[in-house]
Amino acid sequence: MPAAFTIKRYLGSPGKEGHKMKRIITLIALFSLCLVGPAVASLWTDTINFGPTYVQSGQTVSYTHDLTDNTPAFTPLQDFIFGYNLVIGISDDANDPSYHTSEVAFVNQPGILGDGFYNFSYDNNKFGMSFFGLLSLDLLGKLDVSITSLCGDFYLQYSQLNAKGCAAAPVPEPTALLLLGAGLLGLAWRKYSQG
Numbered sequence: 001m002p003a004a005f006t007i008k009r010y011l012g013s014p015g016k017e018g019h020k021m022k023r024i025i026t027l028i029a030l031f032s033l034c035l036v037g038p039a040v041a042s043l044w045t046d047t048i049n050f051g052p053t054y055v056q057s058g059q060t061v062s063y064t065h066d067l068t069d070n071t072p073a074f075t076p077l078q079d080f081i082f083g084y085n086l087v088i089g090i091s092d093d094a095n096d097p098s099y100h101t102s103e104v105a106f107v108n109q110p111g112i113l114g115d116g117f118y119n120f121s122y123d124n125n126k127f128g129m130s131f132f133g134l135l136s137l138d139l140l141g142k143l144d145v146s147i148t149s150l151c152g153d154f155y156l157q158y159s160q161l162n163a164k165g166c167a168a169a170p171v172p173e174p175t176a177l178l179l180l181g182a183g184l185l186g187l188a189w190r191k192y193s194q195g
Ligand SMILES: [Ca+2]
Pocket: 046, 065, 066, 067, 068, 069, 070
């Protein structure tokens, strides 16, 4: 049944006082929902290409994923992120094949939960989120990461941040909302007083 027809029938059908009040309250509730404003499910992705960058044994490379300069941009305290992952591409330099089994890279994020050791299967490795990483993304739109070679040397290829959340939807014109609200309330009141 089309929504417009449902509302028309809803307002037009006779009923007892209690039912009418219920309808009025429903309409006011619908109007309030418009004022709060809807949010749109969003995915923000930020990829840093390192060129690649050569990392020698014991060396640390630090970088920051910044979602505030992306298109569309993440706006802290307006948009909201509830989850993310980090995909990091590292390849071996192939100059020291005897070290392949012992090379270790440590990936460090804010907090401890998202930290981990790179698995040298030379595939892209995925790291989960940490609480402090999530906090940093929500408050600043940024995530600090550092990669340290604990043993061996390799090439840092890229780092990709995938963040899931809600973007604040554009807020409708206040005048239009007031007109809509006044219209609905007027209509509801007329039905109520007629009954
Ligand atoms: Ca960025």
